[in-house]
Amino acid sequence: MDSMIPEYLRAALVRDYGAALADEIAAGFVSRRPVTLRLNPLRGDTAETEALLREACPDPQPLSWYADARVLPGASEKDVEALPLYAEGRVYLQSLSAMLPALLMPLEPGMSVLDMCAAPGGKSTQLAALARGQIDLTCCERDSARAERLRHNLQTQGVRRCVVMNTDARQLDPLFRFDAVLLDAPCTGSGTILLGDGIPPRRMEPAWVQKTVKTQKALMKKAVSVLKPGGTLVYATCSVLREENEAVVQTALDAGLKLIPVPDALRGAVPALPVTIPGTMCVKPTELYEGFFAAALERPR
């Protein structure tokens, strides 16, 4: 494994996956991944957007598991950000792995949906796009500068039925109830490490990981409490550490929620790591995918 990987992370990967898989994960901490984006159906016809995109970035690659996702080999984010179609909100730059959790949300017109940790809005705007704007979104974000960015992105992406709450989601009024909740939790980002730019990953110390896990569990507890009976909760992180993933999901299972297995078609389409709770999904970091975890849960009626 690369010597730039912090000692705690190296040990945790070996603990969770064994030495051979830990080496594979470390090999996925590449220096750079290709630019990927979503076409946004809330801002014009996506076929038209793709035609415009092709003028600047030849050969956008589609994916089997998501019709609106594209990989842009050879392009840079700056190239895309300079295009009028970017300023018009016709596309949203997003990693492929980050597009997965929203696909686990059952979205019906008229649903009330809470995105608990929403900024900068990648998944909020994706949820609205998947539902063709027909859901009522509450987007919660603790950091005020990031909440401002979230508002900007929601507006640019043409999301209308949404409110932004600049607050700590743990303090949400206990009277709130939602049909679906997305908890894209703050995490160590252990799945998104990019090596090779000479900057070692920061802050991967045990105390910080433990503090992060504590926050994740508190957020999960709140997510469970604001979910309507029959409602769906999706939990996601961009970490591959089991203490941030399966251990947090287990607290929701202990509270009585039932796991909704990730569809085989989706799990089979991405590079997967073994999981200790069958039906959850952990994406292995590769040259195309960031490390990522997602699980869907239902609150029994």
Ligand code: SAM
């Ligand atoms: N879902 C976002 C997206 O797809 O663009 C990314 C979310 S990022 C993983 C986690 C976010 O949670 C950060 O913006 C962070 O400021 C926010 N956050 C951290 N703790 C929070 C809390 N207790 N309540 C609400 N937001 C929180």
